[in-house]
Amino acid sequence: MKSFWPGLVCLLLLLLMLSACKYTMALLPPGRDAPDRNVPVSFEHLVSPNFQANCAFNGCHGEQNAQVGLQLLSWETVVRGSEAGEVIIPYWPEQSLIMDMLTGRDQPQMPFNCAPLDSVLIDTFRLWIAEGAPRDDGTILYSEPGPRLIVPNWEDGWTSVISLDGLVISRLIQVAADDGSPPRPVHGVGDSESMYVAEENGSQIR
């Protein structure tokens, strides 16, 4: 009789893992096997339904007990990010944490304990972020003038623009020196009109 319990426990664990994925599904762009790059990706019709179907559950990234404070419920909550900061950087899917988590570049891969999302769906998310992660009315996060902090990242050549309204990275800017050397931003200043970045390589101000 004792040998019965380990098997039962394993079965229950398996059922528990499977139940966590019972809602997992992919809503793909209708009639397409790849995102249409000529048509802007609709957050309401393509991005949000897939967050709802795969991520936005209580205890995961839903309304209650959202992991790391990230709620994937609406455009506003998605772009607000988590308690650790932004998960999406408009125009830069390669630098957006949510893409790292969905593709498995960062672990644990999301959706947690479930099969990875369909690659077409991931490409749809990637395209949406590359388009600026807009709301369906065209609004792009932190496009309005506002208080900003300019942070040069010397090592990787990026200049991060941090919105002081949301305290998240709202843009990344990378400008190569015109002599072909890698960008080495060392300092940035700005006002409501312009931002200026000093680059070590090429001895430039941009």
Added chain:
Amino acid sequence: MAAADFSLQGAVRLAAPPFRLLLHAGKIYAAHRLRGTQPDNRISVLDTSTLDVRTTITVQQEPVALTYDPHTQRTYVA
């Protein structure tokens, strides 16, 4: 309210790498700490509307920080 434009608007090459910037009253003050491996001692003053270098200020050596005090209307160099 117009949307912000994050694209590159222009660039200016200076005689030495700019190390710190100060933006004030339509001018950019760019401190040069090093020129190659040698210490530098200059601050370039640029016009923001044209990005032309209007003048160069020579200080003691290796200016590493700049700040402006609106009360005294003076610029301080470390």
